[in-house]
Amino acid sequence: MTRRGTRFKYEPVDGSDVTSSSDESLRSEDKPFRLKRQISLFSGVCLVVSMMIGSGIFVVPTGVLKYCNGDVRTSIAVWGVGGAMTMVAAFCVAELGASIPESGSWMTYLHYAFGPFPSFLYTWMVVISANPESLAAQIIALGEYMTKLYFKDDCEVPHADLLKKLLGLSVAMLIMGVNITRVKLAVRLQIFFAFGKVVALVGIAFVGLMQLINDRSVATSNFFPEHVNVTGHGTQILADSQSHIGVAGLSLALYQGLWAYDGFEAITLVTEEVKNPARALPVITCIAVPLVTALYLIVNVAYFSVLTPTEMLSSHAVAVTFGQKIHPFVAYLMTLSVCLSLVGSLNLTFLAIARIPFIAGRLGHMPEFLSMAHIRHYSPVPAILLTLILGTCMLLSSNFDVLVTACLFTNWIFRGLTFLGLLYLRKKRKDLYRPYKVYKATAIFATLISMYLMAVPLVFQPEPLYLLSLVLFMVFMVMYLLITRGKIKMTGIGKTGRFLQKLLLVAPTSNQVQER
Template sequence: MTRIQASDSLVPRQVFDVPSDEKPRARKASTDSSSQGSGVQLKKQIGLIDGVAIIVGVIVGSGIFVSPKGVLKFSGSIGQSLIVWVLCGVLSMVGALCYGELGTMIPKSGGDYAYIGAAFGPLMAFLYLWVALLILVPTGNAITALTFAQYLLKPFWPSCEAPVEAVQLLAAAMICVLTVINCYNVKWVTRVTDIFTGTKVLALLVIVAAGVYHIFDGHTEHWAKPFSGSLKEPGFIALAFYNGLFSYSGWNYLNFVTEELKDPYRNLPRAICISMPVVTVIYMITNIAYFSVLSPDEILSSDAVAVTFGDKMLGFLSWIMPFAVACSTFGSLNGAIFASSRLFFVGARNGHLPAAISLININCLTPVPSLIFLCAITLLLFFINDIYVLINYVSYVEALFTLISVSGLLWLRYKQPNMERPIRVNLLLPVIYLIVCLFLVIASGFQSPLEVGVGTVIILSGIPVYYLTIHNPVQWLANTSQRINMWCSKFFICMPNQEKFD
């Protein structure tokens, strides 16, 4: 096995393709104490409850409060949109179970990056890291932060939009505060996640209670013809699923931090099996409450369905909904920063980013340079006039690489049938997930060719970057990476990761 230190050059080593009979020894070596060589490791501090809170906390962000109108818009009817919400939950559950097998078979932080690399090699893994770096992670985090700022400032500007500068400043401050928390202590991160997960679930229960009261008060007129106006075209169905899946996105974030999860072989699948049905049920009954109180036209004309709902049902307590959206996005962004920073940490550890990003602070045992790197990239997006245009490319790119990850599960079943698999899902599950994702990717190509085309170009642009900077890097680039690595080691009081690679 090859040992990779963070002080190595930018050139990647053979970290993805190791015979299956070496896996148990490598896995054991990676979990040994600090007796093996210099360096430090990430500490296993995340228990089952914390894992459930991370998944629920990341998934239940601004989506369920703001974007149900997207599902309704492309479904065309209340009845069909509810079916889409349920099927999105089922599909996410199937995907999460597939990732449960991948996560226990390849117990490395990094999620899709680690799985795609194990199945298809370093180039495909780098392409995922490339689009995650440019689109998926910073765009999602920036938009979540802006949503937090908009709704926290809403009570101060009740009749108009808050000034753009105020929103951007508050969003940037939120990103920085959460980055500091993530740098300082993982326990603080999990406590913040636990608290705000409870807050957002409580807010959704308020919506549900108000909706139930409205129904029992005799207001059932919106349910007279629930399937009237349903859109049956494949392209519209695909876009409805994209909007629904966007609200479920984040179910794979626990896989990004597998190395910090206590007893991952038991707790990873348990956390998935607890959290996904909980989220699906919450989303379903919340949408029923929305549709009971608001007409389809009211939902489609609203930029924030929960706020419109609160204005109609809660009277002088309507301020609760903007506050709930703010709390929800705060907790969601906290979990997203925690998990996604580990993606760049692992990418750097494998030589696909500058080695300094794989350093770990010796006092806090957190990947401080990776967290600061992610914070800087996210803050840069605030200089774009309208970063919301980037969200159009996120769903397609994410669906495509999820499809590739699940394809990797099937490929590894064929290529390495004897590989250790603590969890082995029924073969039908990844096949079903693969077929559905393939339909979504192809159908969206016909319905939104521009977004799909631009997303594809961004993915392919990573190929020359890989060969120019990773596969055969120029010497000055390697030397620069080495100097940055040494400076970060001293400035952030960090050491290389001790992890041995399999």
């Protein structure tokens, strides 16, 4: 451990380095082979914004409004509270990322705080279940909206389900190729998609503002129903909107809204590729999360300036319904915007999410081969390919709700454990250099938020399907025991690994941290 004045700099966890490959000719002992720091402050903000703004803001408002019993004002308040809670969690992640400048986010922090076991469980739960399911859902959704661009609603498309999957998968493969061969281009594309998403949301906000200027009747009836003669304006406010909204409804509405804020930790998945992460991570967090929160609030106000609660609750794609209410051409633009949003999410999956098996291979949680990167393009090719292969396997069935719901529930368990790890490291590693530090109360509040989000689906909407997480836990626990007893080996490169290494032109990487 090296000193920086009277403080200590971060160093990798002892014993976490993977065994080096026998093919030493592909790298130099004196100059470790590692990913390049190519993500600037602006690129990092775009990455987080693009990760957070997915298809959620175009779909989730319906669920939030439903659990608020059609009460528009309560729905807007839920979006604001969700943004504040996300900001608290993001600040804690920024401290961990600045103090432990390794890629991998939750997986790396769990490993550093509590050792390999919880990190191993999290890794396999995410890599095998959550991420492939999410990728498959994005591919299907993209194919769905792509067909809307070319076919009218009354047009019968032969083999529609297969066509949607093939269209989405074709775009995913194209985006994967860019991420493998042109990392800088992938980052630039992410900037473009992030900009496109923001433009789409600003466009919705602008249209909503114009509607407020021209005709305030819908907005007035939505936000001030007690002062409006409802039938006189031709709108229909749900009778339940005047009823009492209980704790269960508010909790489930908040749970829905927070799903749209998911992805706030995206920059910590690629910490090793961020320029000056000690300074950049907190700044990126302070810019990206409030920006997304403000956009979400403005867009929801815009939605309610055009749509009544009944119209929103009957819509599966709020942005498209919003556009149809204004003009058919606006509806076309909204559909195109959702497509670009989903393509951006696909790009981010390969740019950031695919780094999880890459780091897992380095830590020895998954085969070492996954920790290798291309010797010329500096991209984690094996990890990216694995992500697409598993996502493609999930396309064999389009019913992903059970596994996705269970894995999202599991994610908050590990996030709460990570926030506890932050408090634990304050005691265990007082000598750790922390260029950015949150208040202790902030970390405690983030932990309580995670516990609350773990309890919400169990208490207010219990389903036997959550037992699926327990089954996966048991399977991966047995796997971990077999690995620790030497029955299964994750390190070392066998004949198959050497063949793939030569085929893909990849080499082992170093987890030695570059000077910040």
